[in-house]
Amino acid sequence: METVGTVVGAAPAPGLRERRKRLTRDALVRSSLELFATRGYEGTTVDDIAAAVHVSQRTFFRYFASKEEVAFHVPRLAESLVVDAVRGRPPGEPPLDVLRGALRESWDGINEVVEQVVPLELHLRVYRVIESTPALLAAHLRRSSELEERLARVIAGREGVDLDTDPRPRILVAAVCGVVRVAERSWSAGDSGLAALRELVTAHLDQLGPALAGPWNDARRASG
Template sequence: MTRGQTSGAPRPGGPCGLRERKKRRTREALLHTALGLFLTQGYDRTTVDEIVDAVDVSQRTFFRYFTNKEAVAFAVQEAVDARFLAELRQRPASEPPFEAMRRAALNAWSTRGESGGSDITVELQVRAYRMIESTPALHAAHTRRNVGLERQTAALIAEREGIDPETDPRARVAVAAFSGVMRMTGQLWGGRQDAGVDALRELTELHLDQLGPALSGSWRAA
């Protein structure tokens, strides 16, 4: 490179960096505002117009970040699910399926809690979860989304173990059991006053560690 030439890469703090930060702030403002309106006046009663008016942006800006109102409601959950799948893909092949899923779930929350630049805070997760649980239309959509996540997880587990999920049911059975415990844990966590990352990890570990004993052996006292 001769004197006077500059690299094509954007400089830290340059125009590209400023634009990206502005985009993140706009998306975060839309997300926080929408969830706040959903909780105070109800999901069904809240319109896109009200959300954009509160943030002082146009509808065009809203649809640049979210396809519709439901996409805003599930934005937090989608980010959590994506982190879990990413962590699961990185687990060592030597780990048994349940241990790999357990570690992926716990590491996903640890990573989230340590990333100060993320707009997916614990407080936002709690607000989104409680809003979904209290809205019948969203609760039904959440169930459908969970089915999709279970299919992706089962496919990953089957690939790790070298089995065909269409002919070998073990991956689907394992994921169904794991997902059931995770749903129960989420419900317990969402109802607690101390609904932070530490509380979620504590509940998750407690109940996942009981999965094996609950499925095998006798429950009766000796």
């Protein structure tokens, strides 16, 4: 049954071995997400995923600890790009500009990462599955909270502040990540690609300052 990545004869060279491992992992991800999108998350078993790739259940667990882990494999790759981009922003840049700039510069890399593993159309379909599946939505919110903490610690380190006593890094990151979640929900209701999500996030971030500091009522804004 082990037709993906099976080696006959002598052990392959390290480079070939890693390539076969990557191919097997990516095949498991694609098959998992396709099954989640067509059958639903709860309607898909690990055995279903393994059978689709022609490997054993043991092979699946060699790569992923659970269905949840494979469901969030692609988002985890994208999140790592954002965190790295925040770390790489120019010294002295204001924190809000750091986050906005990191999101902007991450987009092309995120598109590439997604398309290397799954079609963008499938990525969108699975996002809808996550939003509509209580277990996955709970995991998504938990992971979002963990990402916010990672980003807040990076911002605190850049600014030289103590995250345990200064709430500003967490407040700022929560606000920006909240904007991204609002944009993602609007985006997932349509059939547009990731370019449309990028435009939504940018437009929503432009509203962050006015939404927090300015009046919302047009009449009051005009009179002010």
